[in-house]
Structures are given as C-alpha cells and as structure tokens.
Amino acid sequence: MWNYLRTAAVVLGGMTVLTGVVYPLAVTLLAQAVFPGPANGSLVVRDGKTAGSDLIGQPFSKPEYFWGRLSATSPVPYNAAASSGSNFGPRHPDLAKNAKDRTDALKAADPSIDAVPVDLVTTSGSGLDPQISPAAAEVQVRRVAAARKLTEEQVRELVRAHTDDRQFGVLGESRVNVLALNLALDAVTP
C-alpha cells in the first residue's frame, strides 16, 4: 500500500502544478491580455471614478430611482461579498409577505399600477441580479418621471437605451440594467 500512496502523492503533486498553478495563471494572463475589462469584474467608470459593476446590482428604494429585484443577502441587500438567494419554498410565509410589501410600496408611489410583474416582487437567485424585465421597468416609469419632473416619454427613452434584447436575438430574456439606467437618470437630472 505504501507504494500506491507514494505514487498517488507524486501524481497529485505533479498534476497540482499543472492544473492548480499553470492552468489558472495561464488563463489569467490570457484573459487579462485579451479581455481586461470583463476579466476584472466589468467595472463602470464615470468621471474618472469607479461607479459600480455592470454585472452587479445595487439596492434602490427612493422614488426617483428604478428598483431592482428583491435581494436576500445579509446583513444588507445586494451584499456582493456574500451572495445568497432567499431559499423560500413556494409556501414560505415570507415569500408572500415580501411580495406584498413590494407591491404595496409600488402602489403607494403610483396608485395607477394594476398588475406588478413577477420579477419585481420575487428574490433573485444571487441577490445581486443587475437586471429587471422590460415590463418591470415600464411599471415604474410613471413614478420615476414624476419624481424627477421628466416626461414619461423621456424616461421611457432612457429605459429603451438600457434594454438588452435577447443575446443574438434568441438567447436568454430581454432585460434592463437597473444601475446603468439609474446612473443615466442621475446624469440627466442630478
């Protein structure tokens, strides 16, 4: 058995150098050379300062900002150093409670809202989802326009500019990047 253990240790050592050192470092060099932006977290730079990541959502609750998905990270929502979903089963009481709180808040700010799209009242898988559906953005246009004293058409125009269609026209779902949209709104009406 000693022979086997010795060979196992040597093979593990050799393969560790290859797959645990050479491989990740080679991929790092390659990725940093070819895709420096994406390989470093897709950071957004505005006015020479880092303003967030294009791929990581932020929490919003003021009426003048678009709101994103609910987030279950702790201790605060959208904690990008500790991702987490809610893990609520479909009958968990807090699932309905959180949905009701969000629905109430949306309707309090804009009583004309009829039906709220499901992605706006449910927790994302990561707690960091940067995007909402176009329907979830549309339902907030009136509120944001009123809070910023813009016309609904002006806000809608910005939403369209920050909407990604399905990738290559077929993959995934259409979606609106909430942080990018809110940064754009701040640029129009600080």
Add this chain to the structure above:
Amino acid sequence: MTANGVFQLALAVGLILAGVRPLGWYMARVYTRPVGRGERAVYRLLLVNPAAEMTWQKYAAAVLAFGFVSVLAVYGVQRLQAVLPLNPEGQAAVSPDSSFNTAVSFATNTNWQGYGGESTMSYLTQMLALTVQNFLSAAAGMAVLVALIRGFARRNADTIGNFWVDLVRSTVYVLLPLSVLLAVVLAGQGVPQTVSAYHEVPLVEPLTDADGQPVTTQKIAVGPVASQVAIKQLGTNGGGFFNVNSAHPLENPTPLSNLLQLVAILLIPAALCWTFGELAGDRRQGWAVLAAMVVIFLPLLAVTVWAEHQPNPALATLGVDQTAGNMEGKETRFGVPNSALWAVATTAASNGAVNSMHDSYTPPGGLVPLWLMQLGEVVFGGVGSGLYGMLVFALVAVFLAGLMVGRTPEYLGKKIGAFEIKMASLAVLLPCAMALIGTAVGVSVEGGKKGPLNAGPHGFSEILYAYSSCANNNGSAFAGLSANTPFYNGTLGLVMLVGRFGVMLPVIAIAGSLARKKHTPPGPGTLPTHTPLFVFLLVSVVVVVGALSFIPALALGPIVEHLMMRS
C-alpha cells in the same frame, strides 16, 4: 412557454448531441493511442511505469490511495490557508468539520458546498485545492469507466489497464484543453479572472444596516473565477466559486455564458457513450445507452419546464402578473426556460452547479431534480461515473431478461455470472440506502432537525435533497438547509464517501471479472442490446428501481406539498 423558449431548449440539446460523435471519437483515440515520447517523460517524472498493467485489485488500490491523498491535501490547504499566500481578503482557516466535508466533497466529484465560496476560501484554496480536484476527481471517474470498458473488450486477461495513465490522459488530453478554451470565452463574457483583491465601489443610494449604521459602499468579490468555472462544468463537479454558484452574475453573466456552461455540463458524459461503443467494438451499443439517457431526460425536462411556468397561488391574490412563471430564486437574464433546463441538466448529470435556487421551485419542479439524483446519477451522470453507473444498470437489465427466459445473461459477448450481479446490486443499492438512511437520521436527531429553513414537507424535502445529492455525488442543494454544522458536515461527508467508493469499487471488481472471461459469440437465444427493445428494458429498470426506492420518501416531501398548495 413561448416558441422562443422551446427553441432555446432544442438548441441546447441539439448542440450537446452534435458534440457526441467528434468528442467521443477523440476520447476513444486518447485512451488507445500508444504512449508517446513526451508522455513517457512525464510518467518518468511522476514515477509511473506506463507499461505496468494492473489487476482489478491493484487498480482499486490505486483509486483508493489517490482518493485518500486527495482528501488529505484539500483538508490541509483549507486548514492552513490563513498563513499561505494568495489570500488578499485575509480569509481565516476553515473549521475542521467544514474542511473535512469539503475535502471529501471535492475528492469524490460531489462538490457539495457547506460553505460560501467568496466569504470562506482564499484564492490559493480555490486554485490549488478545489480547481485541482475538479480536474482529478473527474479524471478518476473517466479512468474507472475506461477500465470497465476494457473489462468488456478484453478476453482471458488478468488486467484492466493502468490507473495513473488513465488519470493523466483524461486530465491532460481531454479536460485541460476544453477548460482553457471555455475559461477564456467565459472571461470574455464577464467572468472575472484575476488574483487582485475584491473591489470596493460606492453605492448610488446609500442605506443603513440593521444597527442603524450607514452603508455607503459595496464590496464586490472577484478572483480566479473563469478558470474554476470552466472545469467545474466540464468535469461535472459543480462546486461554485461564489456561494450562489452559476446564478451569480459574475459566475454566469450572460445568456451565452449560460448556454456554454450548460452544454459543458452534459457534453463529456454524452460523448463518452460514443467512446464506449467504439472501444467495445460496436458503436450501436453506445447509441443505445445514450438513447436510454435521452428517453429519461426529455419527459422529466418537460415536467419541470411546465411546473415552473405555473403561478404561485400565494402571489395570485396580490395582483401579481405571473406570466413569466415562478421567478423566486431565478435570475432575470435566464428566465424560467433556461433555469428549468439547467436544473434538470445539472441533476441528470452529477454536476450540481445551479443557476437558480432549487429550494424555491414549485413542488413538481423541485421533485424532478431530486428524483434524477436518486436514479443514481446515470442519466448522463458524472463524467465516467454516469456511464459506468448506467452500464451496471445494463447488467441488471440483461440479468432480468435472462431470468424471464431462463438463460445465462450476456452483455457485449460476456456471460454475466453471480459475481457480477452481486457487485452490480451493491453499486445500485448502496447509494439508495445512504440517501434514505441519511435522511432518516437527519429528521430524527436534534442536529438534523435544526437544519431546514422552510417548515413542513418542504423542510423534509431539504433534508432528503441533501442526502440524495451527497449519496449520488451530485452536490446541488435545496440551499435553505443550514448544512455547515458538525452534524451535517460529518454525516454528509460519510455519505459522499460511500456513494463514491461504494459504487467505484464494485465496478472495478466487475471490470476485473469480465476481463478474465472468454468471448461468447451471440447465439439465437442472445438478447441483442442495441435495439429499441433493450433501450426500453434499460429505461424500465432504471425508472422502476428509482421509483420503488424513493416514492414513499417523495410522497412525504414534494408530493404532499403539491397537494397542500392546490387545496
């Protein structure tokens, strides 16, 4: 479900099937080509004699020795990470019970995660311990499969190959090149690949935490992610860099990255079927086994896709527009079709990576992933391990057919005797037993009962899911379960060990026993094993064993939960 949704599902399945033949052909070459000069030099460095053939006992000893050394190494790196380099976030040493669990988890190709990656592991641990095992545990599974195929192909032979050669070849010629390719493409889509520290960015709208303290910045975890994600999918490992795995926007940023990762999960397990047919000398045999996998996969996929489009009654009363389906725990960019497809694929394969939270699925939607694991991870399954598991079921199938007509069963020209069937029974029943006994213990003792987040039948499902996942080396979770406790770390660790080696060792024994037999040419009474009839028989055996073993347990979890939701 829209036409686009159907198209996306068909595209993914089509891409996987399109890869079967070319990759299967390539892998058949990898395992049969003579040892070249450069390769020989590598073996000299590793103190391996590539010409030394192993009996099944020696092959098994090598597998066990390698598993043991791997567990020790992964355990050691975690315990020492605080004093080792490449730890910009200053992660502390991992606790002994969590280190044990994770070491076993990665060395057995389970990749169950009791910890949150970005808040626990240093970059060094992710690279040197976890990424390495992602390669090698997968390669070990492929090695054992190739040994089993040699058992069928060889005649009157005492040996079934050399484990070290099979391990190195699987790693260097198959997993490594594919991983480099995938990792670079993923990095281009936005998966970070860096050894710099986490970023700190300002919040546009600052908030206050529970203690009333202002929070003005957001810390964004990054790291050498792409290199690990590529092999986690290709090696059917599934252990994520981040806590939420491929639901994390930095681990799976775009629909394209999602499609590529999904294809990577099923590609090698599917292509190995072709390799099997080629090496066994009859390609139709490989297609038959692949057909059986697809026949089980597609209807179960339909169930989960349908179920996740159903509205939740609890939200219907609030005036929520639920046409998009059940979005709790799912990401906007994937939506329901791509999340449901992933959930079925990751549990059909023993991958376990998730792009949505399975715990928040509807009861039927969650039942499918749970049951796919309980089937023994043979519907594609893990790289290598899925196919050797399915071949064990094929032995059981020809045995049953033999009983019906009163003939000695044969498979691929080898007579199947009492020893093979005993070993096959062990390999089939041990994971079932570990899943059920583990669950029974989990719901009985205090340490287990504290775990579930959800009450009632869903809480039971969380425990059943955990032990089913570990016993079959999948690694996905109903993640509401608080599993990072000494009780769960310990028991789940043991279950993973039995689930891995309790199948591997009988399979290696079967390989040795078959290799020794002579070839029996098919006679008029031989059941052909490449026909639709045999595919039907094989599917029936897998489904009936899975149903008989687990329907009582499933009735207590998702089935009763479904009835409660509809009443």
